[in-house]
Amino acid sequence: MTRISPTRIALYVISALVLVYLILPVLIIAPISFSSARFLTFPPPSLSLRWYQQYFANPAWMQATRVTLTVAFLTVVIATPCGVAAAYAISQSKLRIMRVIHMALLLPLVVPIIITAVGIFFVFAKVGLVATLPGLVLANVMLGLPYVVISVLAGMQSFDPAQEMVARSLGMNRLRSFFAVTLPQIKSSVVAGGIFAFISAMDETIVALFISGGQYQPLTKRMFTALRDEIDPTIAAISTLMTAASFILVLLASARQKKAG
């Protein structure tokens, strides 16, 4: 009775092709990074770790990696508490201006990143923050904030503020009741938000292109420059490592969010 119709088959075929198109580029990088060939050949003539060795032996790549990890770490440390405090206030306050503030905190997602980048470059040039570590961290805190705010606001939706009231009526002050009652319940969304901010800082390229320089250039900036000049398989090795790092972090974040229900 239920014969599979030709339209249904077409739907399967088209969807399968689209999914291959989505996945193939993500999968192609790892085999290239383990290939021994200087130029891109497929299939690779033999396996080797030479591009990984080149990456780990190159002081410029290592310095860039240190900058990336430092910036991403500091971004999370600053953006997470700021974002959690803001999301808490937005969800609990009845002030009408909070709606405007909520929208303002999502601006980094709305304004095209190239405009943000050039604008920050002009302002940083005036105050001497171009090519500095604090400048890079500040910019990434701004770009990472929306992820924390969105994630924590989603977590706050299932939280009943009456519980905090109870804790306070039993004599806890505001701060203690937040840490004792509220935070444990939204912990998963806080961690997820922090992880997204970390990934965002790790991947950020365009702002870094404009405002970073000297010894404070993140990996992405050096990769961009290298890609513009020539295609070096070292980048395949770096890309594979970055992708693996992102995926592990995303898995952690989504496991966290699932736990939050």
Add this chain to the structure above:
Amino acid sequence: MTLVPDPSQKHQRREHGLMLALVSPALLVILLLIVLPVGWLAWQSIYHDGFTLENYRRVFTEDIYWRSFALTFEISLGVTVIALLLGYPVAYLANSVPKGWSILILSLVVLPFWTSVLVRAYAWLALLQRTGVINQFLRYLDVISEPLALVHNTFGTVVATVHILLPFMVLPLYATMQKIPGDLMQAGASLGASPSLTFMRVFLPLSLPGVLAGCTMVFVLCLGFYITPELLGGGRTVMVSMLVSRNVELYNQFGAASAVAVVLLLSVLAIFFVVSRFISLDRVLGQK
């Protein structure tokens, strides 16, 4: 000792003060690092030793600016249409299969989402260039004798851009389709409509909010694209964002760069404004 805190005005004022204090660090970061810089840009576009509209006159009259804006809108429109045509079937399939399968399909859709844009630009270069995987494969099969020019042109830019933006199309489509009650389709069928007629008259119209949300996001994001056209366009596909960066980096034309940026930003805000008349912006920004 009451369960409900004192509702007096003094208490309320303190409550408001506390909430504003909590939100202020984040707000300060946003004001200093995006509102001020963009405001500065706007100011710089009209002020240079006195007020001037010279920058805007150039943007609207000089051929290179016009061509770049036209090309950017064309590419964005093309990318949006292609993403819709590719994304709709995938979202439809994910919506019509059992839960386990739909989770698998959606995971495959968001997987590339979490790969750096740079990494994907590299992957597309590896796939599409003259000595790349696709050309080697086609020559191995003897389909072609000369390598095809698949990259360093508009074609390569579009292929890679659609790849990056497709998840932004599929996710809102899927979210909307999920809310369409299955009963409606059965009702259509029970009244004698063929599956294709039920799809056209019932399902498709009900999925339109998702189409609008997805198309808006893809179009707007594409307008500001920079890395992909820069790396895969081969210098010939000059999109607006590249115009901005070149004016800053190569020519030190800060006024012109600012004017281009302001026109781009106003275009984006205008699109969001128009779309917000039809569907909630929360939906476009993917927060349901």
